[in-house]
Amino acid sequence: MTERVLTGITTTGTPHLGNYVGAIRPAIAASREAGVESFFFLADYHALIKCDDPARIERSRIEIAASWLAAGLDPERVTFYRQSDIPETTELTWLLTCVTAKGQMNRAHAYKASVDANEAAGEEPDAGITMGLFSYPILMAADILLFNAHRVPVGRDQVQHIEMARDVAQRFNHVFGAGKDLFVLPQAEIEETVATLPGLDGRKMSKSYDNTVPLFQGGPKALKDAVARIVTDSRLPGEPKDPEGAHLVTIHDAFANDAQRASFHADLRAGLAWGEAKQRVVDLIEAHVGPMREKYEHLMAHPEQIEEILLLGARKARAVATPFLAELRNAVGLRKMVAVAAPKAQAAQASKAAVPVFKQYREADGQFYFKLTTADGGVLLQSQAFAEGREAGTWVKRFKQEGVQALAGAPVALAAGVAQADVEAALAALLAAQE
Ligand code: TRP
Numbered sequence: 001m002t003e004r005v006l007t008g009i010t011t012t013g014t015p016h017l018g019n020y021v022g023a024i025r026p027a028i029a030a031s032r033e034a035g036v037e038s039f040f041f042l043a044d045y046h047a048l049i050k051c052d053d054p055a056r057i058e059r060s061r062i063e064i065a066a067s068w069l070a071a072g073l074d075p076e077r078v079t080f081y082r083q084s085d086i087p088e089t090t091e092l093t094w095l096l097t098c099v100t101a102k103g104q105m106n107r108a109h110a111y112k113a114s115v116d117a118n119e120a121a122g123e124e125p126d127a128g129i130t131m132g133l134f135s136y137p138i139l140m141a142a143d144i145l146l147f148n149a150h151r152v153p154v155g156r157d158q159v160q161h162i163e164m165a166r167d168v169a170q171r172f173n174h175v176f177g178a179g180k181d182l183f184v185l186p187q188a189e190i191e192e193t194v195a196t197l198p199g200l201d202g203r204k205m206s207k208s209y210d211n212t213v214p215l216f217q218g219g220p221k222a223l224k225d226a227v228a229r230i231v232t233d234s235r236l237p238g239e240p241k242d243p244e245g246a247h248l249v250t251i252h253d254a255f256a257n258d259a260q261r262a263s264f265h266a267d268l269r270a271g272l273a274w275g276e277a278k279q280r281v282v283d284l285i286e287a288h289v290g291p292m293r294e295k296y297e298h299l300m301a302h303p304e305q306i307e308e309i310l311l312l313g314a315r316k317a318r319a320v321a322t323p324f325l326a327e328l329r330n331a332v333g334l335r336k337m338v339a340v341a342a343p344k345a346q347a348a349q350a351s352k353a354a355v356p357v358f359k360q361y362r363e364a365d366g367q368f369y370f371k372l373t374t375a376d377g378g379v380l381l382q383s384q385a386f387a388e389g390r391e392a393g394t395w396v397k398r399f400k401q402e403g404v405q406a407l408a409g410a411p412v413a414l415a416a417g418v419a420q421a422d423v424e425a426a427l428a429a430l431l432a433a434q435e
Pocket of ligand 1: 152
């Protein structure tokens with residue numbers, strides 16, 4: 001069976017070199033493996049949670065789509081789409097919301113971090129926190145479960161969200177599956193082999209630290225300028241340098257083959273100047289990224305081509321999502337009205353089966369008795385003893401013909417704990433069932 005691999009990219013920023021090495025490149029490589037079916041999407045609904053600047057949302061969607069396509073994502077091979085083109089995602093979000101415990105959402109790291117920040121600042125705990133942020137993990141669960149993804153490659157910070165998706169899936173399966181698993185339980189996949197790329201200052205490359213090297217934006221000049229700002233130690237040209245722990249080297253190695261790596265390390269130990277080393281890093285990255293940048297720039301100049309690719313992706317995605325959502329709607333009871341005919345017939349059957357019964361019998365004492373029981377055997381009415389079976393039979397016959405009316409003066413007693421009204425209802429049901 002082919003494995004479904006799915007991941008979303010929140011469309012708030014412009015991809016940098018760290019995104020390329022840490023996410024784009026390994027994801028595209030994985031999508032080329034045999035036996036996997038990949039779903040990649042622009043998580044633009046998630047972007048709305050973090051960003052209320054429409055121009056930035058618009059631009060980031062284009063830049064990210066262009067970056068992935070330029071980096072070699074093959075839209076024929078993978079399903080590449082925008083989250084917001086799949087209305088089934090928001091529909092499923094609601095179905096999942098209705099089985100998600102609020103307490104579990106209270107424990108989501110992203111939400112808790114915002115609450116902690118508010119409390120540290122002396123604010124109300126929920127100050128500035130939208131329902132979008134609070135429900136973020138449910139939207140993400142819908143992204144994943146809608147396509148029954150087996151594996152979800154994510155950063156470490158997203159692992160809790162995948163666990164929440166599993167929990168919600170399990171609960172939904174339990175409540176609505178009727179013994180069948182509607183959802184596959186997804187597995188988070190963290191790329192252990194992919195190093196997080198350090199930024200200019202050696203901390204993780206991240207927009208929030210403002211220490212990034214652009215991937216395509218700004219052309220070769222922006223790349224060169226950024227690399228020039230990478231912090232190194234102050235060893236002079238000719239002085240031996242330690243390649244271990246120099247983040248310029250880590251960045252270099254992320255693009256180098258074994259031979260290039262070995263010679264770069266050896267040259268640094270032999271005293272290569274940092275300035276020259278940086279030029280080699282620029283050349284190496286440019287050799288890798290330059291051809292992609294051409295494609296990127298072409299796409300940026302022709303967003304209508306990206307639009308077309310994404311709409312095609314949405315069509316592929318919806319070919320999976322639409323029938324599946326119909327199944328889910330049916331599972332929760334949102335069904336075509338004609339279907340209620342069946343439950344009604346069942347109810348009639350059920351009430352027939354639930355009709356109370358009279359039983360005649362003889363005890364060890366040799367006397368004859370009868371009793372009225374519910375369909376499942378609970379005693380409602382107990383007769384006194386009769387010397388002749390015939391007498392018992394006559395009473396039973398009367399009850400069956402007259403129902404409640406036969407009760408007055410009959411040689412019977414209510415069973416312990418049974419109310420007169422229950423017996424009357426049972427006799428009425430018995431009468432009705434004979435009609
Ligand atoms: N929340 C993820 C992030 O910020 C992006 C995302 C949205 C995602 N939906 C997803 C990732 C579904 C994997 C699967 O990185």
